[in-house]
Amino acid sequence: xxxxxxxxxxxxxxxxxxxxxxxxxxxxxxxxxxxxxxxxxxxxxxxxxxxxxxxxxxxxxxxxxxxxxxxxxxxxxxxxxxxxxxxxxxxxxxxxxxxxxxxxxxxxxxxxxxxxxxxxxxxxxxxxxxxxxxxxxxxxxxxxxxxxxxxxxxxxxxxxxxxxxxxxxxxxxxxxxxxxxxxxxxxxxxxxxxxxxxxxxxxxxxxxxxxxxxxxxxxxxxxxxxxxxxxxxxxxxxxxxxxxxxxxxxxxxxxxxxxxxxxxxxxxxxxxxxxxxxxxxxxxxxxxxxxxxxxxxxxxxxxxxxxxxxxxxxxxxxxxxxxxxxxxxxxxxxxxxxxxxxxxxxxxxxxxxxxxxxxxxxxxxxxxxxxxxxxxxxxxxxxxxxxxxxxxxxxxxxxxxxxxxxxxxxxxxxxxxxxxxxxxxxxxxxxxxxxxxxxxxxxxxxxxxxxxxxxxxxxxxxxxxxxxxxxxxxxxxxxxxxxxxxxxxxxxxxxxxxxxxxxxxxxxxxxxxxxxxxxxxxxxxxxxxxxxxxxxxxxxxxxxxxxxxxxxxxxxxxxxxxxxx
Amino acid sequence: xxxxxxxxxxxxxxxxxxxxxxxxxxxxxxxxxxxxxxxxxxxxxxxxxxxxxxxxxxxxxxxxxxxxxxxxxxxxxxxxxxxxxxxxxxxxxxxxxxxxxxxxxxxxxxxxxxxxxxxxxxxxxx
Numbered sequence: 178x179x180x181x182x183x184x185x186x187x188x189x190x191x192x193x194x195x196x197x198x199x200x201x202x203x204x205x206x207x208x209x210x211x212x213x214x215x216x217x218x219x220x221x222x223x224x225x226x227x228x229x230x231x232x233x234x235x236x237x238x239x240x241x242x243x244x245x246x247x248x249x250x251x252x253x254x255x256x257x258x259x260x261x262x263x264x265x266x267x268x269x270x271x272x273x274x275x276x277x278x279x280x281x282x283x284x285x286x287x288x289x290x291x292x293x294x295x296x297x298x299x300x301x302x303x304x305x306x307x308x309x310x311x312x313x314x315x316x317x318x319x320x321x322x323x324x325x326x327x328x329x330x331x332x333x334x335x336x337x338x339x340x341x342x343x344x345x346x347x348x349x350x351x352x353x354x355x356x357x358x359x360x361x362x363x364x365x366x367x368x369x370x371x372x373x374x375x376x377x378x379x380x381x382x383x384x385x386x387x388x389x390x391x392x393x394x395x396x397x398x399x400x401x402x403x404x405x406x407x408x409x410x411x412x413x414x415x416x417x418x419x420x421x422x423x424x425x426x427x428x429x430x431x432x433x434x435x436x437x438x439x440x441x442x443x444x445x446x447x448x449x450x451x452x453x454x455x456x457x458x459x460x461x462x463x464x465x466x467x468x469x470x471x472x473x474x475x476x477x478x479x480x481x482x483x484x485x486x487x488x489x490x491x492x493x494x495x496x497x498x499x500x501x502x503x504x505x506x507x508x509x510x511x512x513x514x515x516x517x518x519x520x521x522x523x524x525x526x527x528x529x530x531x532x533x534x535x536x537x538x539x540x541x542x543x544x545x546x547x548x549x550x551x552x553x554x555x556x557x558x559x560x561x562x563x564x565x566x567x568x569x570x571x572x573x574x575x576x577x578x579x580x581x582x583x584x585x586x587x588x589x590x591x592x593x594x595x596x597x598x599x600x601x602x603x604x605x606x607x608x609x610x611x612x613x614x615x616x617x618x619x620x621x622x623x624x625x626x627x628x629x630x631x632x633x634x635x636x637x638x639x640x641x642x643x644x645x646x647x648x649x650x651x652x653x654x655x656x657x658x659x660x661x662x663x664x665x666x667x668x669x670x671x672x673x674x675x676x677x678x679x680x681x682x683x684x685x686x687x688x689x690x691x692x693x694x695x696x697x698x699x700x701x702x703x704x705x706x707x708x709x710x711x712x713x714x715x716x717x718x719x720x721x722x723x724x725x726x727x728x729x730x731x732x733x734x735x736x737x738x739x740x741x742x
Numbered sequence: 743x744x745x746x747x748x749x750x751x752x753x754x755x756x757x758x759x760x761x762x763x764x765x766x767x768x769x770x771x772x773x774x775x776x777x778x779x780x781x782x783x784x785x786x787x788x789x790x791x792x793x794x795x796x797x798x799x800x801x802x803x804x805x806x807x808x809x810x811x812x813x814x815x816x817x818x819x820x821x822x823x824x825x826x827x828x829x830x831x832x833x834x835x836x837x838x839x840x841x842x843x844x845x846x847x848x849x850x851x852x853x854x855x856x857x858x859x860x861x862x863x864x865x866x867x868x
Contacts, residue, residue: 185767186767238828239754241828243757245851246851247760350831350832352832352835358847358848362855363848363855
């Protein structure tokens with residue numbers, strides 16, 4: 178295509194995507210109405226509402242087949258789950274009530290995901306711009322898509338269900354040939370593959386080699402197999418396998434590996450503050466960074482610098498060395514005066530080529546230089562590499578080492594930030610305390626290594642199930658805390674209750690066989706019109722609710738009474 | 743002979759629009775879009791397509807039924823048909839092939855890749 182055709186094409190695609198979003202909203206409203214109608218009929222006569230279920234199935238089917246084309250692959254994956262559940266409900270002899278409960282839950286997850294996907298989605302022109310190279314973290318607002326290639330349908334179905342509990346969008350392929358076609362058409366984020374197919378003589382490793390020939394960037398492949406002899410392992414290593422799991426597959430282990438292979442997925446977009454008085458130039462820089470999926474803001478008034486830092490909380494500051502009336506060097510020193518911003522990386526944007534001047538600037542507080550003028554692609558690459566390094570360092574300092582979640586001090590700090598923001602913007606905010614039930618018993622019975630795995634499984638589940646704008650931390654031993662901006666009590670209850678249900682469905686493997694674990698949770702929230710509560714009050718309320726959940730039988734979510742306004 | 747004319751049968755308007763863009767603008771193909779099996783049987787012979795892309799699940803006459811009817815029309819009887827579907831379990835795919843589909847393209851498709859996929863199928867078929 179010629180460049181102008183390409184622009185035209187992108188604009189048309191963007192328009193189609195916007196139209197599609199409207200349509201999906203309508204269809205979801207229809208689904209909700211049909212579910213309600215179906216539930217009414219079911220409660221009345223105990224029979225499956227055939228008409229409502231069939232209609233819901235065809236809507237889910239359409240969504241499953243179309244959402245990915247418009248850049249909403251995770252939503253498509255969820256719709257597929259709903260379609261499968263309706264299929265099961267419509268199978269003669271199915272147990273109607275539990276099947277309908279599953280459908281209902283699946284639908285509410287779909288609603289939650291839709292809001293998240295649409296709210297987090299990059300502008301359409303960005304997502305579908307064919308000219309643009311996509312950085313991996315541009316997709317980070319989406320759930321990870323995993324292709325399971327397993328020709329034993331029972332093993333495949335088990336894997337699919339458990340991975341879905343963890344919140345992955347899973348496609349199951351029982352045919353290796355079909356899997357290749359689908360993966361070429363839309364590569365997933367990771368592949369889980371059986372090394373020994375039962376129905377074809379081809380081995381998994383051979384399948385990978387074939388796929389590698391046609392795919393420019395191969396997603397990570399995790400192998401599963403019933404034999405773990407040396408030649409098999411060697412073959413898998415040679416084919417570039419990124420993990421190996423014996424059957425029966427310990428799915429929480431597999432998920433831990435997936436999490437490590439897809440770290441970008443959890444990340445929020447990088448945030449860059451550009452301080453420059455040359456507005457057209459800083460707007461241009463902002464646009465370039467935004468095209469790479471970063472969030473950028475510009476500031477031309479140095480006097481507002483500290484306010485902006487507090488509000489925007491950037492990962493990195495790009496600062497012009499000479500601003501009218503101010504010196505960039507002194508501004509950097511001023512920022513460094515504040516304990517809070519001691520380690521914030523500052524990079525000078527400058528035409529400065531004098532080495533002494535650069536060194537002086539570095540000594541005082543800037544970490545690096547980017548010399549102007551600079552070609553667009555160099556600018557993007559330079560900032561990209563610096564902001565990534567800054568984020569990685571920061572994450573390392575902030576993380577709980579075992580789970581990769583925020584540590585105790587930082588999750589409390591995040592609560593403070595979010596509370597300030599919620600008060601300022603008059604939005605709702607919820608705090609959740611979660612605790613694994615009878616955890617000591619698990620450690621005593623199955624050993625600490627297994628106990629650690631249970632903790633990591635819950636951490637992974639929370640990461641998958643909550644939005645990436647939510648903050649999640651390990652509060653202590655087996656206790657977790659989450660902060661959900663923009664959510665009131667009712668909404669959080671449904672989300673956390675789903676987490677609870679998914680968690681209790683995850684099979685853990687031990688020497689004594691499979692076992693299951695439950696959790697209890699307490700939720701407290703301020704509503705959009707509420708005000709004046711401290712983080713400690715919210716925490717105490719959530720903690721009280723958790724205590725009540727423990728005392729009334731565990732494996733439940735309890736809401737704190739609404740805090741007085 | 744290069745692939746030039748494709749008949750595309752799909753009831754979903756959003757997918758129609760993006761597929762048209764993908765096949766015409768990206769792929770440089772001539773495309774005739776039909777919203778139902780009935781419309782395809784009506785318009786297809788006049789368009790003389792070289793290849794037919796057929797959605798499997800459509801209200802009224804579905805993909806397999808449309809294929810059977812197409813085989814009755816001299817102008818379409820020998821034109822290769824590719825099914826497009828979101829249901830790609832092994833048994834389902836075997837079923838489509840048994841019904842006479844030459845290939846199956848899984849949904850969702852990537853609009854940037856669709857024309858390539860269709861051309862690759864055409865080349866293999868030749």
